[in-house]
Amino acid sequence: MENALPGQTKTFRTGGRWKFIVGGLVILAAVAYLIISSTQANAQYFLTIDELKSRGPALLNKDVRISGAVVGDTIQYDPKTLTLSFTVANVPADNSVIDKEGGLAAVLHAAVVNPKTTRMKVVVVGQPKPDLLRNEAQAIMTGQLGNDGVFRASELLLKCPTKYQDVVPNQVKAQ
Amino acid sequence: MIAELGFGILVIAFAVAVYSAAAAIYGGLRNQPAWAESARYGMLLTWPLITLAALSLISLLLTGHYEVEYVYNVTSNSMPTYLKITALWGGQSGSLVFWSWLMSAFASAVTLRKWDRDREFLPWVIAVSSITLAFFLGLIIFSQNPFVRIWVTPSGQQLLSMVQPAGASLAVVADGLGLNPLLRHPGMIFHPPMLYLGFVSFVIPYAFAIAALVTGRTDDRWIRITRRWTLVAWLFLSIGLFLGMRWAYDVLGWGGFWGWDAVEVAALMPWLAGTAFVHSVMIQEKRGMMKRWNMVLIILTYDLVIYGTFLTRSGVLSSVHAFAQSSIGPVFFAFIGITFGISLGLLLYRWPELKSEMQMTSVLSREALFLLNNLLFMALLVVCFWGVNFPLLSELFTGQKVTVGPPFYTSATGPLWAGLLLLMGVAPLSAWGRSTVKTLGKAIWKPFAASLVVLAAVIAAGTREVSALIGFWLVSYVILVTLYEYLRGAWARHRRAGENLLLALWRLIGRNRRRYGGYFIHLGVVLAALGVIGMQFFQTNTQGSIPVGSSLQLDGYTITYRSLAIFDTPDGRNVARAVVDVYKNGAFLAELYPRRDYYYASQQPMTIPGVRSSLGGDIYVDLVDWQPITTEGATFKIYHNPLINWLWIGGLTFVLGALIAAWPDGEKAPAPSEAPAKEAALPGKA
Known part of the structure; x- marks a missing residue:
């Protein structure tokens, strides 16, 4: 059904075949190299506040990624120097633990309300104050823990708050 | 009342979809057309049903029934009407209703086509679309119900439930929270529907592929039937991605448009697989090769669509911690696993019949370059998949969660994107079947020389960054090659038929819409690349x-x-x-x-x-x-x-090119027995 073009042969060509195999292997190797080298250069430990504190000395001044609950009262922003500081409270990383404690919203709330949770001060410099930064937001930060125990973040991600606002509104009344 | 109505209709639609799937499979296995016909009517019934359910939800949104939790979460009194309507896809459960509605619309449209000679496909196409639809409807009914209401017990406790809990009364809520302000932007209003349209319409070519595998009709018929579906799906997906970038640029206030966030990568992955598919089906149509590969690609695309819907809508997004935290996670993974397994099983079963009709003979031939293009897209897909799943993998093997951020994606994908750009400047000039360095060089040298002049000008203007120079050179080279192709074709017509050049160009594009529309898309891509280079190196x-x-x-x-x-x-x-x-x-x-x-x-x-x-x-x-x-x-x-x-201009050019390529032909489609002969007579290279 498919018409062959003039000069096209269906015969097997050994000469052509090894070129394809070598070419394929070269590409495969190049892609593998790209992925491995990029991973090595950019991999960061993803830790909870507890884990970072307990492993502190080994990870001092190394790029890591941490996640925690923002404590709203501690948010400070100096617009002159674009310096943002706030405290985050430890939230568990284990999904089954989060589920058991009633979901992410509940876990974040509990972490902020309970004064016994491990806390860490975070400083971010050079960014506008993020719109999503507020009490009980989940912050995911990339940066380094300094000798003074302050986490200097170069990147700050905040999880969209509509995802975990109180499910049931306060204004609700019975009919 | 309306909430019960909407929910009840969804339950009925779910039952109908399950019935359709069962009847279609039974009819297909037993070869009983009556059952397939019944399944088809079932399929057609789901669309009006889901339309009614969606309308119920919209009417709740419009009339401020804030006792419905979904309405409370996504609308408020102060929101304008159009935003209240679009709030249908402003949250997770509503957008699943919207997804199902589009799915049933597309599946219904397919079952209405003239099936004549393709009747054996019918039951299986219906089966696949009904199963997909039933999965999403089931998800809505059992876990993501948008009609759930807030109830208050006599003791003042608040409950969420579809049906009235004993003794409880409906809550009275004066106002809702309103749609997240970040989503009140035109880009966000159209971005989800476009993405969904793309996602959903990729189900159709997949359904035909499975039908071809089940029935053993493994020629390229399934590809020819779904060619336009595929292009349209790909077009919508692309528009969705562009709108998402524009939204990020306009609204997030961070001066960028793409952050390699897990959600973005999730939407990009089906696009990568789909783009590889769009290219490689051409080789099967023209040369009868890559049949197994095309099956693999469409299966991958389908499951990545499901995966993408899950990631973008399950709320597990930006946190790598919370990967499978949502309660619907396991269900999604089970569905993906099962469909993937069955599809691969069918493919292996038909493996011997999907043998290539020809051998690749020349490394520089058009089909070999298409193969290379596919390899690069697959490499991009692997990079993305690796990046998104790396925390899970590393935890599995080392017990440590390790993540990779945007720099990983930039450094791993950069050379691959550059390779694709280079291919755009070479492949269109190579010949099908056989191409040598000499023939290719002869076709390429003019635009190549001109691109070096552009490069020299860019260097003279003061650019010294090597990666940026490579980028600028690639962009100018591809633009020149593409314009050269248009001009050469138009010139040939001008010489042959004596048409003036503009008319010749117009007719050239009109007669080979797929090819010249495709080049238009290439132009869009390189223009967009110009914007990316500017942002990457000079912001x-x-x-x-x-x-x-x-x-x-x-x-x-x-x-x-x-x-x-x-x-x-x-x-x-x-x-x-x-x-x-x-x-x-x-x-x-x-x-x-x-x-x-x-x-x-x-x-x-x-x-x-x-x-x-x-x-x-x-x-x-x-x-x-x-x-x-x-x-x-x-x-x-x-x-x-x-x-x-140039990123946005490139996006518009891209869309225009895709429209040209996918525009319906005026004349009746030729019978398939003639079609290949006709197209083979037009060799890829003028």
Whole structure:
């Protein structure tokens, strides 16, 4: 059904075949190299506040990624120097633990309300104050823990708050 | 009342979809057309049913029934009507209803086509679409129900339930939270539906592929039937991605458009697989090769679509911690696993019948370059998959969660994108079947030489960054090759038929819409690449607090702070709006109004940049903070984004090209027995 073009042969060509195999292997190797080298250069430990504190000395001044609950009262922003500081409270990383404690919203709330949770001060410099930064937001930060125990973040991600606002509104009344 | 109605209809639609799937499979296995016909009517029934359910939800949204939890979460009294309607896809459960509605619309449209000679496909196409539809409807009914209401027990406790709990009464809620302000943007209103349209329409070619595998009709018929579906699916997916970038650029106030966030990568992955598929089906049509590969690609695309829907809509997104945290996670993974397993099983079963009709003979032939293109797209897919799943993998093998961020994606995908650009400049000039360095060189040298002139000009203009130079050269080379192809084709017609050049060009495109539409798409891609290069290598920024009347400097631009106003708006916002003037080398360019809106109801601020756009780039001003009473003035963060607008121009060109390629043919489609002969007579290279 498919018409062959003039000069096209269906015969097997050994000469052509090894070129394809070598070419394929070269590409495969190049892609593998790209992925491995990029991973090595950019991999960061993803830790909870507890884990970072307990492993502190080994990870001092190394790029890591941490996640925690923002404590709203501690948010400070100096617009002159674009310096943002706030405290985050430890939230568990284990999904089954989060589920058991009633979901992410509940876990974040509990972490902020309970004064016994491990806390860490975070400083971010050079960014506008993020719109999503507020009490009980989940912050995911990339940066380094300094000798003074302050986490200097170069990147700050905040999880969209509509995802975990109180499910049931306060204004609700019975009919 | 309406909530019960909507939910009841969804349950019926779910039952109908399950019945359709069962009847179609039974009819297909037993070869009983009556059952297939019954399944078809079932399929057709789901669309009006889901339409009614969606309308019920919309009417709840419009009339402010805030006792319905979904309505409470996504609408408020102050929202305009069009936003209340689009709130249908403003949250997870509503958007699943919308997804199902599109799915049933597309599946119904397919079952209405003339099946004549393809009747054996019918039951299996219906089976696949019904199963997919039933899965999503089941998800809505059992876990993501948008009609759930808030109830209050006599003791004052609040409950969420579909049916009335004993003794409880319906809550009275005066106002809702309103749609997240970040989503109240035209880009966000159209971005999800476009993405979904793309996702959903890829189900159709997959359904035909499975039908071909089950029935053993493994020629290229399934590809020819779904060619247009595939293009349309791919077009919508692409539009969705572009709109998402535009939204990120306009709304998030961070001066960028793509952050390699897990959600973005999730939407990109089906696009990568789909783009590889769009290219490789051409080889099967023209040369009868890559049949197994095409099956693999469409199966991958389908499951990546499901995966993408899950990731983008399950709320597990930006946190790598919470990967499978949502309760629907396991269900999704089970569905993906099962469909993937069955599809691969069918493929292996038909493996011997899907043998290539020809051998690849020449490394520089068009089909070999298409193969290379596919390999590069697959490599991109692997990079993305690796990046998204790396935390899971590393935890599995080392017990440590390790993540990779945007720099990983940039460094791993950069060379691959460059390779694809280069291919765009070589493949269109190579011949099917056989191509040598000599024949290819002969076709290429003119545009190649011209591109070197452009490169020299760019160097002379002062660019020294090597990666950027490679990028600029690739862009100019591909543009030149593409224009050269158009011109050569038009010139040949002009010489042969004596048409004037413009008419020749018009007819050339009209007669080979797929090919020249495709080149148009290539043009769009390289123009967009120009914008990406500008942002990647030349973006600069500055920031500072300045009193009224003072200025900030950036790249020869002067940004002067004029005034600030703070006021309330009737739709529940508090707005702080600055006026700044932009000068370039002393000459006035524009007045900008960066502002910060504070939404009282959701207590959320939103930064809206003031942007001055030109083909050379944007000056993008964020109002960071302000002290209205003191003399300290306000704080601004300013970005200079060179060439960014070429990204949007490229996007529009891309869409136009895809429309040209997918536009329905005026004449009746030729019978398939003639079609290949006709197309083979038009060799790829003029």
